[in-house]
Amino acid sequence: MKKAIALALSLLLAVALAACSAPSDPTPPASPAASTPSSGSEAAPSGDSAPAEGTTITYVTLGDTGMNQLQKAAEEFEAETGIKVKLESWAYSDAYQKIITLCEAGTPPDAMYGFSGWTQQFKNLGYTVPLDDLISQELKDDFSKAALDVCTVDGQLWVLPSYMSIRSILYNKNLLDAAGITELPTTWQEFLEVAPKLVGGGKYAYSMVAGHPKNTLDCFLPILWAYDGDVASADGKTNGFNNENGVAALQVYCDLAKYAVPDYGEADINFTQNNFTTQTAAAYIHNAQGLAALADAGEDYSWAVIGAPLKGAGGSQYSLGIMDVDLVFKTGNEEAAGKWLEFWHTKDRMGDVIEQAGWVPNQKSFFERPAFTDPANVMVAPFAELEPLAKFKPTISSWEEVQKVMADYITKAVMGEMTPAEAFAEAGPMVDELLQK
Amino acid sequence: MKQANRRENLLNLLYILPMLAVFAAFIIYPITEVFNLSVYDRTSTGQYFYVGLNNFIKFIRHRETSRLLLNTGIWVFVGTFFKLLFGLGMALVLYQAFPGKKVMTGIILIPYAMPAAVSCMIWRLMYNPVFGHIGDILTRLGLISEPLNFLGNTKTSLLAVMIVNVWAVAPFCALNILSTLYSIPTYIYEAAKIDGAGSIQSFFKITLPLIASSMRTLGLLVGIWAFNSFDVIFMMTQGGPANSSSILVSNIYQNAFQFNNRPYSAAVSVVCFVILSIFALLYVRSKEGDVSYE
Structure with a gap:
């Protein structure tokens, strides 16, 4: 009886391991640039077609930044487009290593809030996609020149300016x-x-x-x-x-x-x-x-x-200008992610987060919020005045x-x-x- | 008869096959992958290419390597020495009968039982140059003239972090040594006493030889743990300032996860693997030559 159990267990394990084992390619795992990415979310097929209703995308914010506004916006976005946004919050300190690991594994989120310092590296490694075709010209025109300059590499917009501090x-x-x-x-x-x-x-x-x-x-x-x-x-x-x-x-x-x-x-x-x-x-x-x-x-x-x-x-x-950015990753859900970012980057949604945090707006339309033009608001006005002197990393x-x-x-x-x-x-x-x- | 033995051996092999399979999948395969990765590099566009031993050469030639090796040596050997020394001291105290012994044992265990994050936070506050009371006491005693930033100074950061690690691990050593002390038959001490041996002689001629084997094993284990652990370093200084408290393992982490430089990190891992293999060999051999008075 013992013999039979041992034999059965061994065979079962051998089969399981054989099924799980990687292909016998001697080279290390390729980055998403070289491999076919697969999203952790319920991916819609990639291509030129519009994102399908019922698609779920994942958006990551850091340190709970704007989480209340994000939740509200995600609900409104789903009601309007049928695309569900799954929100995640990561710690600032872990964000880089976490996103690198997920990208290497081919399972990045669809979009996330990150830092402008990542732009070039993520572009080179093929983690992210250019955003020129994913967002409207209207939104592009709404950003300040300084913000767009930081986010543009080789003439293409690779990340979207989000929170800016001077x-x-x-x-x-x-x-x-x-x-x-x-x-x-x-x-x-x-x-x-x-x-x-x-x-x-x-x-x-x-x-x-x-x-x-x-x-x-x-x-x-x-x-x-x-x-x-x-x-x-x-x-x-x-x-x-x-x-x-x-x-x-x-x-x-x-x-x-x-x-x-x-x-x-x-x-x-x-x-x-x-x-x-x-x-x-x-x-x-x-x-x-x-x-x-x-x-x-x-x-x-x-x-x-x-x-x-x-x-x-x-x-x-x-x-010193610090530009935080929104990135869209190669997951097959790029269009849905672009749509979501377009929806999120409005004065009533992201603008509200910026006002509460005491950051400087980088979209012209955000200045329609009274708090940003109130001279008594020392949190914003003096810093906004310094934007022309701002230099970014x-x-x-x-x-x-x-x-x-x-x-x-x-x-x-x-x-x-x-x-x-x-x-x-x-x-x-x-x-x-x-x-x- | 021979055939029966062979069958028996084969059957025994079959019994351990599941464990071997798990070992191969979760230990051998990842290690092989690390060795494989260590001979590659990659371009900024993510393309891997074979570089032979270049990563190892780069490691040997790197300006910070000597510092990393020295720090690792200090962290492992000096740290382990003091962990054992304080552990032995505490065990000898707890071995004696005195009122409140149980309470004292509990108190001594607190640093070991405390989560590393909590103890790091407490020590960071104590070390703080502005409001920490270590600096304050030293200033009042006239030992330092101005606040010293223990963690933020390249000359003191490793020492400061090591103190926290010794403080946390010494109680574990104490408990281990204490249990060995209890296993020494009391009649040996009684016989020595009849022969006129004093307490110092008893310690050096009976206690120390009899606990030496267990302390050797404990020392090797604690050393291996120290080599592999950098939680305290990471939480207190992140290896800084200017790598002054970095050790090999923290360098692996930094290259792999902060710089996304995995092939180089794999090469450093291979170096660590070789060093740890020596430790493992010593550990296996540490069981030989034990002293017994039975």
């Missing part, structure tokens, strides 16, 4: 007054001159990040740009920071660290926001989110002043690696392991290699 320097007027600083600095050098007055009694002049692989550049880029440096050269083939300008900018960053809240080595951008809202740091670079949080908590934030971006030695000044295929290399060497300089010149002399060739990959 970051500039914010000051704590109370701390400035207490230090006897009556005029806001206009250059980074001027800021460094007054910074020592702002340090003492548990208070610091500045809050910054030097270590976090992503947020270090969020804090450093406005300084690098102000000093006429950049991540990459104009042709995108070599780095743009291993030069006099870049080293000067890094020197400023190292000097700022002397007067900064000493948590910058482990800080992410939320630490800096917290240091500012708890009035520990007199200045930092961010958008209105910190103030919006104070407003939500019913706390006074009248002490916060939004300053113009500080200038570098040559007089350049830039605010570059669209680079190896962006995740490039920003990690830069962040590591900026950190080494800030921590005193290397001089700014040494740090960028080492980081430069590494970034060159990544850019030329």
Whole structure:
């Protein structure tokens, strides 16, 4: 009896394993670009035909952003088109690795909210599709030029601009007054001159990040740009920071660290926001989110002043533009996903999320919402005014690696392991290699 | 007779065949795939191409490799040494009879029982340079002049993370050593006492030799776990700042999932596989040469 059971089990397993085994192709699994993608959702056949009623698409948002409005919009969309939108929410921190894994497995969602830094890489890897034929000219015309520029690669619109934030320097007027600083600095050098007055009694002049692989550049880029440096050269083939300008900018960053809240080595951008809202740091670079949080908590934030971006030695000044985007993946449901995004990108739906979050609208029609044009709304108006000065992170295929290399060497300089010149002399060739990959 | 033996062997093989099949499908096949992937690279458009040992050469030549290997060595060997040392200390204390022993045993177990996310959060708060009380105490004692960012400093981050890992795992070592201590017959100590042995002599001549085998095995297991685990590192520093607390495994994760650089990540995995194989071999051999006074 035992023998019979063992034999039967073995045969069953052998058959099951044989059925499950992969084809004997020695090469690693191909990316969706090279293989036929299959959607995790109930896919409609791909092609030029309109999405069929009854199709289900998956849309991913991050950190529950706009979930209430999305749910309402999904219901309205289904009632109008018969296409069901299955909503998912992922954590911001896991989003990249999760979407990469799903794309490699050939089961990405149909559309998702992500970051402009992914655009080039996802395009190259064949994960996403261009959107020119999936959305109307009317919607395209509604976007600001800056937003469209960030989302366009090789003349095609590869992602749709979604949430945009403009970051500039914010000051704590109370701390400035207490230090006897009556005029806001206009250059980074001027800021460094007054910074020592702002340090003492548990208070610091500045809050910054030097270590976090992503947020270090969020804090450093406005300084690098102000000093006429950049991540990459104009042709995108070599780095743009291993030069006099870049080293000067890094020197400023190292000097700022002397007067900064000493948590910058482990800080992410939320630490800096917290240091500012708890009035520990007199200045930092961010958008209105910190103030919006104070407003939500019913706390006074009248002490916060939004300053113009500080200038570098040559007089350049830039605010940091952060562009979040909507992506459509190759799943066979591209048309339905495009329709959904068109439906979602309206002033009453996405516009409502932007208004609540304190972001800057990037669609002209959104300004029809009174809150966006109200001069008393300090959450939006001062930042919207800075949009012409906004510069966005570059669209680079190896962006995740490039920003990690830069962040590591900026950190080494800030921590005193290397001089700014040494740090960028080492980081430069590494970034060159990544850019030329 | 011979034929009967062969039949018996075949039958035995049949019994373990299901397990072998599962092992082949879930262990051998993925490992083979990793080895396979390690000799490929891919273009930015996702096309794979054969590169031979290039990924390994790249790993050896990479600026951060020496740091990664050094960090991994410190993380595994120094960490394991202190886990065993503190574990032994705690076990020896708990081996004695004293009032409140059960409560003390419970308290000692808390760090091990606590979810890693919770302990990391607690330690991050304690390490915080602005409001953390470790820095505050050290400043008050005059040991440091200004707040030190333990986790955010390239010189202290690995040490700070290792302290948390030792704190969390030492109780597990203590429990294991304690159970071995209880297995030593008391008459051996009694006989030694009659022969005039003091407590220090008893420890070095009886206790240590008798628990050495179990501690060796425990050390190897804890070392292998340490080699493979980076949850504490990930939650506390993400390997930073500037890779100062990165180890090989966190580098694999980073390349595979943050940079989407899977072939290179596979090559580093193969290196880890070789190192771990040595550990496994040592583990198997650790059972040889045990001391017994029975």
